[in-house]
Amino acid sequence: MNIFLRKTEDRSKPNRRDFMVRSTCASLGLTSVVNTIAQLRLVGSAAASGASDYKALVCFFLNGGNDGNNLLIPSETSSARTDYDTGRGVLSIPDTSFDFTPSGSQAYFGQSGQISSRIIPQNPQEAYNPTSRTAGYTAGKFALHPMAYPIAQMFEAGDLAFVSNVGTLVGTQNVTRANFNTLPTAAKPPQLFSHSDQQVQWQSSLPDQPFSRGWGGKIADLLGAAHGPGDLSLSVSLAGVNSFQVASSEPAYFMNSSGSVSPLSGFGTAYADALRSTAMQPHYGSPSNVPSGKYSPLTPLGSGADPLINTNYRHTSAGWRLRAIEQIMAMQHAALFDTEYLDSSTNARVTEGLVGNALGVTATATGSTLDSHFTNWFPTGLFNPQLPDIANQMRVVARMIAGRSALSNTRQIFFVQLGGWDTHTSQTQGNNAQGHQGLVNQMSRAVRAFKDAMTAIGMWNNVLVFSASDFNRTFTPNKSDTTGGSDHGWGGHAWVAGGSVRGRRIFGKFPNLTVNGGIDCTGNRGRWIPNVATDQFYAPIAKWFGCTDEQISTVLPNLTRFQADLSPATLASLNMDFINFA
Amino acid sequence: MLLPAKRPASYLLGFLLIILVVLVVWMDHTLTSPEIQDAIRKKRESQPAQSPVDPVMTNDVQPRGGAAVNALDPMHQAMADELHAETTTPERDLEIIRDFVSIYSRASGGNPVGANADITAALTGTQYPGQKGHFFPRGHSAVRSGQLVDRWGSPYWFHPNSSSQMEIRSAGPDRQLFTGDDHVLNPSPSGLGVTAPAAP
Structure with missing residues (x-):
């Protein structure tokens, strides 16, 4: 169309304009090629990292903002304990309550006599490292919330560690109390103290x-x-849609916490109403490669054969419906949209079958079932129903790991979630299942039961569970009576558990518990400026999971704002060597 | 005569260049002419203050009386005057507070963060010494001890659920939060704030 500006219409003799147009097009093509090569390099490095081992990562999200100040608590006589009592007021958990003898409805299974939630970290000096923002706490002991004694025992056994004062940070400028209000907006995480914003930031x-x-x-x-x-995604969510697992090419598979996979709506469980033999469920893979216990509805019937009598379908209306649906699903379509829709449905049913097979593996080497470890820690009468939702979520995760051979994946990323942590009112009130103590109780028992289940099948060294939450809560209460609670804070304590975790230690830096000073970002409510960015917390976990340094720079691009690398020396100097990579 | 038919582009470019030169000369004359500049200055002086709905921070000025007061956008002042007025309902009070938060958000790129005292400091421009600009009058009766209070004197309760959704709660006549007589704007979703969680 550039006839006005061409000296000649002979395209075999390109002028400067032709050269520019063609070179620009070529450069655009080159850009995509370069990007593709870059992605291929990342994928290639993943392939080179080996696929023979199995590892599972579990994100245990505490929705609403856990009060970490009452999960990891200074105990006995110490300056930190003094600051704790001074600041927490009505929210303070007395030092005498960490040793207790359950009775009545609190007679916990497997525990007789006195129980203690006190912990003795092997590295208190590192946790109290008197640099930068710490108060110079030089000694002292810790305890966990009394209801957290199941994970206190894990801590003492070396299966669980804490990473102290973790939170969202941008990292372009150092945030202090002095500059908090004057820093440019871009230098701080946007919408601090807002639930959904901080959830997304924690998960991204x-x-x-x-x-x-x-x-x-x-x-x-x-x-x-x-x-x-x-066929199943690496990511499996037991708690619905979440930001943590949002991906571009590997979307998460969502399943409920009941542990059952509904084969097809309207046919009850296990096709009992539609199939002659419920042990013979349909399989949608290749007709020539049907797994044991399956038959292929895609196999064409013989000439003149009765579609119900000569197959596994019952001669009932349910059998007719199932057969009709499966015939529809076996149809060929000319339209791409129809084909894609059909493929999605077929793939979903194939995946359902795979997951169903994986969930069917419940026996352990010791003869017990995986489920028994959960009923052990959630005895009858403690909760109603006996297994709360978070216990069921972790139970299904355990069964998915036990049945991993049916899924073929050598890496799995699970997401579970326990809600209700937004404890603005009556935080210290409640019971086994309600209030902050009820939430801590559920969390601790679910994690402990999961650990016991993984140990029973010899997989504890292959899993890593970590906690995350919207934010910590304010150190000071919002009311002075027992109806008081805490409000939205910032940096808080996270825990990490697994066979590769260097347990019985507190990593990061325990915060200075002085309100209106120290690392309280603004005001006088005790909202700690994080010492550890979420990037720093996640990077060792990603490395353990098998990511190379190059991949970690893709996953956590802001990491280098906080630390140069993930070398053992760097991690040790930051007191962040919470994983044994050997 | 054959040249223009074969090479019209050169003439077209030349014509456009002439137009460009004329435009440059005309703009230079317009911007430097004393008469035109004087007319623009007079027009600016005769215009009223900036549009009240434009969320631009106002700066402190020296008043006629000599005491330091804060010049506030007239629209913002009118909104503040309506707060706690006898003819205003408690629900309208909450909407006014929400509107001030919204104005701050549009001007600053995000809601003010923190609890009541932090939000009040952001709206009144008292987050740090020497802070310029504010949206809410610092001497308003609704500001007590650095917090925005309701018409019964209890601090409003702010609960940010997201960047676009913030619950604002008044404790009501009994001055006790989270009781039946509370007035609530934008209640939190289930499981957050004091809204009961949904059944699993």
Whole structure:
């Protein structure tokens, strides 16, 4: 169309304009090629990292903002304990309550006599490292919330550690109490103290950019090719949609916490109403490769054969419906949209079958079932129903790991969630199941039961569970009577558990518990400026999971704002060497 | 005569260049002419203050009386005057507070963060010494001990659920939060704030 500006119409003799147009097009093409090569390099490095081992990562999200100040608590005589009592007021948990003897409805299974939630970290001096923002606490002991004694025992056994004062940080400028209000907005995580914003930032670890993917989803994208040959995604959520697992090529698989996979709506469980033999369920894979206990509805019937009599379908209306649906699903379509829709349905049913097979593996080497470890820690009468939702979520995760061979994936990323942590009122009131103590009780028992289940099948060294939450809560109460609670804070304590965790230690830096000073970001409510960025908390976990340094820079691009690398020396100097990579 | 038919582009470019030169000369004359500049200055002086709905921070000025007061956008002042007025309902009070938060958000790129005292400091421009600009009158009767209070004197309760949704709660006549006579704007979703969690 540039006839006005051409000296000649002979295209075989390109002028400067032709050259520019063609070179620009070529450069655009080159850009995509370069990007593709970069992605291939990442995928290739994932493949090179090996796929013979199995590892599972579990994100245990505490929705609403856990009061970490009452999960990891200074105990006995210490300056930290003095600050704790001074600041917490009505929310303070007395030092005498960490040793207790359950009775009546609190007669916990497997425990007789006195129980203690006190812990003795092997590295109190590192946790109280008197640099930068710490108060110079030089000694002291800790305890966990009394209801957290199941994980206190894990801590003491070396299976669980704490990472202290973790939170969202941008990292472009150092945040202090002195500059908090004058710093540019871009230098602080946007919408601090807001639930959904902080949830997204915790689950993406990229507070200074619009959300696109979660850090778990990024890992799934990178490792999917090498570690996810099966039909099921690397990511499985037991708690619905979440930001952590949002991915571009490896979308999460969502399932409920009941542990059952509904084969097809309207046919009851296990096709009992539609199939002659419920042990013979349909399989939607290749007709020539039908697994044991399956038959292929895709196999064409013989000439003149009765579609109900000569197959596994019952001669009932349910059998007719199932057969009709499966015939529809076996149809060929000319339209791409119809084909894609059909493929989605078929794939969903195939995945359901895989997950159903995985969930069917419940026996352990010791003869017990995985479920028994959960009923042990959730005895009859303690909760109603006996297994609360979070216990069921962890139970299904345990069964998915036990049945991993049916799924073929050598990496799995699970997301479970316990809600209700937004304890603005009556925080210290409640019972086994309600209030902050009830939540701590559920969390601790679910984690402990999961640990026992994994130990029973010899997989504890192959799993890593970590906690995350919207934010910590204010150190000071919002009321002075027992109806008081706490409000939205910032940096808080996270725990990490697994066979590879260097347990019985407190990592990061325990905060200075002085309100209106120290690391209280603003005001006088005790909202701690984090010492550890979420990037720093997640990076060793990603490394343990099999990500290379190059992949970690993709997953957590802001990490280098906080530390140069993930070398053992760097992690040790930051008191962040909470994983044994050997 | 054959040249223009084969090479019209050169003439077209030349014509456009002439137009460009004329435009440059005209703009230079317009911007430097004393008469035109004087007319623009007079027009600016005769205009009223900035549009009240434009969320731009106002700066402290020296008043006629000599005492330091804060010049506030007239629209913001009118909104503040309506707060706690006898003809205003408690629900309208909450809406006014929400509107001030919204104005701050549009001007600053995000809601003020923190609890009541932090939000009050942000709206009144008292977050740090020497802070310029504010949206809410610092001497308003609704500001007590650095907090925005309701018409019964209890601090409003702010609960940020997201960047676009913030519950604002008044303790009501009994001055006790989270009781039946509370007035609530934008209640929190289930499981957050004091809204009961949904059944699993």
